[in-house]
Amino acid sequence: MAANPMQTLPISVPADLAAKCHFDEGVLYVASDSVLDPKIIDFEMRLQRMGALRRKEQTSLADINARKTPKAAAESRIAAGQELRTALAFLDQGVKMKASDIHFMFRGPVMEVKFRVDGFLDQYAEMPSEEGMRIISALYVSSDVKNAGSFSFNAPIAARVSKGLPDNLYAVRFASMKSDAGGVVVLRLLYNAVASRSYDNKIDLVTLGFSEEQARLLWDMAAAPNGLIVIDGPTGSGKSTTLKYALQWVHEHYPQFNILTVEDPPEYPIVGAQQIPVLVQDSDVEDLSARSRAYGNVINTTLRLDPDILMVGEIRDGVSAISALRAAITGHRLWTTVHANDAWEAVNRIIDLLREAGMVDPMPVLANTQNLTGLIAQRLVPLLCPNCKRPLSEHPDAIEQQTLEELMAAVPNLDPHRVFVRGPGCKHCVPMADTAEQMRADSRRGILGRTVVAEIVRPDQTLLDIARSKGIPDARRFWLKHRNGKVIADNAIEKIVGGLVDPQVARDFVGPLITAAQIVAGSDSELSGGV
Numbered sequence: 001m002a003a004n005p006m007q008t009l010p011i012s013v014p015a016d017l018a019a020k021c022h023f024d025e026g027v028l029y030v031a032s033d034s035v036l037d038p039k040i041i042d043f044e045m046r047l048q049r050m051g052a053l054r055r056k057e058q059t060s061l062a063d064i065n066a067r068k069t070p071k072a073a074a075e076s077r078i079a080a081g082q083e084l085r086t087a088l089a090f091l092d093q094g095v096k097m098k099a100s101d102i103h104f105m106f107r108g109p110v111m112e113v114k115f116r117v118d119g120f121l122d123q124y125a126e127m128p129s130e131e132g133m134r135i136i137s138a139l140y141v142s143s144d145v146k147n148a149g150s151f152s153f154n155a156p157i158a159a160r161v162s163k164g165l166p167d168n169l170y171a172v173r174f175a176s177m178k179s180d181a182g183g184v185v186v187l188r189l190l191y192n193a194v195a196s197r198s199y200d201n202k203i204d205l206v207t208l209g210f211s212e213e214q215a216r217l218l219w220d221m222a223a224a225p226n227g228l229i230v231i232d233g234p235t236g237s238g239k240s241t242t243l244k245y246a247l248q249w250v251h252e253h254y255p256q257f258n259i260l261t262v263e264d265p266p267e268y269p270i271v272g273a274q275q276i277p278v279l280v281q282d283s284d285v286e287d288l289s290a291r292s293r294a295y296g297n298v299i300n301t302t303l304r305l306d307p308d309i310l311m312v313g314e315i316r317d318g319v320s321a322i323s324a325l326r327a328a329i330t331g332h333r334l335w336t337t338v339h340a341n342d343a344w345e346a347v348n349r350i351i352d353l354l355r356e357a358g359m360v361d362p363m364p365v366l367a368n369t370q371n372l373t374g375l376i377a378q379r380l381v382p383l384l385c386p387n388c389k390r391p392l393s394e395h396p397d398a399i400e401q402q403t404l405e406e407l408m409a410a411v412p413n414l415d416p417h418r419v420f421v422r423g424p425g426c427k428h429c430v431p432m433a434d435t436a437e438q439m440r441a442d443s444r445r446g447i448l449g450r451t452v453v454a455e456i457v458r459p460d461q462t463l464l465d466i467a468r469s470k471g472i473p474d475a476r477r478f479w480l481k482h483r484n485g486k487v488i489a490d491n492a493i494e495k496i497v498g499g500l501v502d503p504q505v506a507r508d509f510v511g512p513l514i515t516a517a518q519i520v521a522g523s524d525s526e527l528s529g530g531v
């Protein structure tokens with residue numbers, strides 16, 4: 001890690017906080033029951049303003065006391081065993097390849113290690129399952145789970161590793177699940193910066209892949225005085241990254257705002273925000289109702305800390321949905337994510353969750369521009385390697401016939417010289433392949449980095465009135481037809497036409513290439529045909 005000159009300045013913990021926290025080499029260690037202490041949060045804000053805070057770590061009082069004596073601290077850095085070193089070597093390799101996830105798949109006597117890079121999952125290594133289990137156990141024991149015993153697939157495990165990691169990693173999320181043939185462990189690598197091979201240091205919503213127009217819509221939402229802003233998409237669609245850069249933009253433009261996040265656990269450090277973890281990591285086993293209660297409690301507690309903007313990592317149950325809605329209707333801006341397929345479907349998802357929590361009719365409350373400020377759906381699509389991409393005009397067979405037909409129907413004046421398809425691979429996109437054969441075998445060949453494709457709805461009162469009186473599908477149709485709404489495929493097609501994305505890859509990742517205009521034309525002819 002590049003040395004931050006501020007970190008070398010001696011910074012001492014205020015005397016009245018010394019019993020609750022410890023600050024060492026950019027890491028603020030806080031006793032678990034003092035995480036919400038306003039004085040600690042105050043100290044943490046000061047460290048952040050000084051640029052001295054690398055991360056915050058929750059720990060026990062005993063650990064804090066141990067860290068205060070240099071000898072104990074030295075002893076706590078015990079040499080890692082061989083198995084842990086192997087596990088960390090996989091992480092090192094993952095970082096080198098800019099992988100987003102590492103999968104360990106146990107199938108009978110064999111364990112396969114696979115890396116996901118730019119959305120593609122590829123085999124990297126293979127070893128006997130017995131040895132694999134020892135490596136996974138060592139990593140699990142080193143996780144933040146208190147008293148982590150030996151690892152087994154008997155119950156699903158959700159843990160987090162934050163010690164001893166390569167410098168570029170903030171943390172690693174560890175998840176395991178039993179399978180027919182054995183089991184699978186997935187490590188999600190949480191990078192300090194965005195885990196993509198195409199991004200430089202300066203990252204904003206446009207470099208993530210949002211169009212200028214979409215970024216303006218997002219900034220407009222961010223400037224609204226209150227209400228819910230909901231980002232949706234499947235796991236791995238980059239929702240947390242968008243949240244991070246949206247909130248950092250808010251901090252840059254409205255430095256006076258108090259931004260708090262409630263996450264389980266925090267995924268990325270967010271400049272300018274106080275990140276409050278939900279404390280449900282003590283148990284190995286996922287206890288969903290305990291987790292949901294803890295989440296709801298932390299949201300409610302956080303509201304007492306006077307936030308202007310609250311980010312709730314994910315709304316996944318009725319308790320957190322109710323708490324989030326309460327925050328939004330009491331004058332807070334609330335950013336959150338849900339699992340849904342398109343922007344409008346997020347409203348249905350929230351309504352379902354609110355009903356689950358006992359709210360009989362959530363629609364009148366939601367269908368108000370004061371309370372529902374923005375809906376964003378997004379996916380990540382692999383980008384073409386600019387060094388070896390090839391024009392579609394010379395390689396029409398590189399994409400399937402159906403994809404070509406969809407593309408020509410969506411873009412009648414398509415110029416096949418400006419649309420590009422994946423190349424054969426080169427030293428930029430497949431740096432580890434030595435021969436042409438190895439390049440061909442690598443499913444990432446011709447791909448370099450990923451980009452966001454999105455659809456964004458800024459609801460106005462007319463749209464919300466339609467949603468309330470006629471339902472979400474009618475509101476969506478009205479939005480497409482009369483508000484010039486653009487769907488995810490529109491955004492993907494723009495990038496295909498711009499030569500940034502391979503048409504086939506786009507279709508594989510976002511589905512049929514059908515524009516909003518085509519949807520409107522289709523539903524109009526359906527309606528007139530029905531008369």
Ligand SMILES: [Zn+2]
Nearest residue numbers: 385388426429
């Ligand atoms: Zn290339």
